[in-house]
Amino acid sequence: MSVPPVCLIQHFFMKERLISQAINVLDENFQPGGFTIPCKGLYPFQWKWDSGFIAIGQAYYDVSKAKQEIATLLDAQWDNGFIPHIVFHNESDTYFPGADVHRSDLSPVSSKKYKSTGMTQPPVTGFVLEEMYRIAKDKEDMFGYIKSQIDKVYDNHKYFYENRDVNDEGLVFIYHNWESGTDNSPIWDDIWETMNPPEYTFERRDTTHVDASQRPSKREYDHYLYIIEIAKENNYNDAKIAELSPFLVIDPLFNAMLIKSNQALINLYTLIGDNDDKIAQLVKWQVKSIKGFNKKLWDKELGAYVHYDLRKNKPISFVTSSSFSPLYANIPSKERADILVNTMMTKFGGEDKYLCASFDPESDRFDPKKYWRGPVWINMNWILFNGLKNYEYNNIAERVKEDSIELIEKYGFYEYFNCKKGTENAGYGGDNFSWSAALLIDFLNN
Ligand code: GLC
16 A cells, blocks of 8 residues: 655645634634624624625535524515625624614614614625535435525525616616625725715724724724715615715626626526526526626726726726636636736736735735735635636636635634735734635635
8 A cells, every 4th residue: 555645644634624623713603593703703793795605614514504504694684685784683792883873674674583784795695505505415405405595595686686786787786885895995995085974973893803903994984884874864775875875886796796696596496497487587687797797897908807986987997806706707708817817917916925915916005904905805715716717727726725725724714814925923803704714614625
């Protein structure tokens, strides 16, 4: 019998150790109500897109938890199909702004069972169901579960296309930066310039958990709260929000996640059978969305997809990690994908950097420590890894994966990381962060 080389044995033990640490993080953050918080203190409730990524990791080692994660989220769905970005299943005074600020009860269609926010987050749930099916060992059991949940996700997509596609072009808007998932991205800076919100008095809780230099400023929070106030004055009515919100953006990441999830729903309904009407509708949305996306969001000069400001009716011409997410949803042609990946490697891919910074490192708005203004995020890396593989950029995909593993192994299960190699203590934000743990499990099994 031949003996495996020492490096392979070391790699095996490293992998086993990291997986067991990751499971530990997830189990520590799992709550008795059947959902997982992103991390203790800083984010003490259930978040929408976090739950999706978390369920992917859980599906490897505890399918019942993964199933509960998505079921508890979908249980908070509103009558119109909307799924909120935070579900306040539990009480906690470590987070601001809580349920009493968001006041989901103002909407006539909100859940009567749970308090929540009145904004959403990227629609990942469709492709998460497909991932759970891929990972599950007992396919029949998972198939039964998916059948019991999938219509809720379909209703969520219907909500988006019927209420948020203001130009009837297959692209849906977000009305708040927190809906993007990339909270304080420099993308929004010029929008804040158009607003002059009051100076609110409130007690922030995030900066009691995390160094203030790694978080948004007080003035940024004033803007965030102001948009919520406008939405509340209009009882979270989408048509009114589309008319009045100073923030109205088509976000490439958000729309790419919707398109990826459309495809997952088509695939799953095809497996289930007897759902021809829904499949036909999904295909219609899908064709229109991909066409609209390529037409409206491609920036030729930058060689990348960009955000679009519906208030000013013009593109927001900056490159972010969201610019590359369309690869995951098979949106670009191969020719366009080549240009996109070239942009990514030229701006973000230097040997002195981990892939992939969240904002253009060549821009003067880049900040390697501040949240979504530059740091590397593991969920974005996971999306990019899978997107790069879709188009067979296998070496770059491997680098994204190896960089993600190295960052966590070196610095811990942090929320985000400095992209500059050799930085001391390069892990920032919340520690023992759930999606970093969950997606590491997937990376290590891939
Ligand atoms: C931060 C992130 C957001 C995430 C939330 C909970 O607000 O910007 O994307 O969902 O934390 O982890």
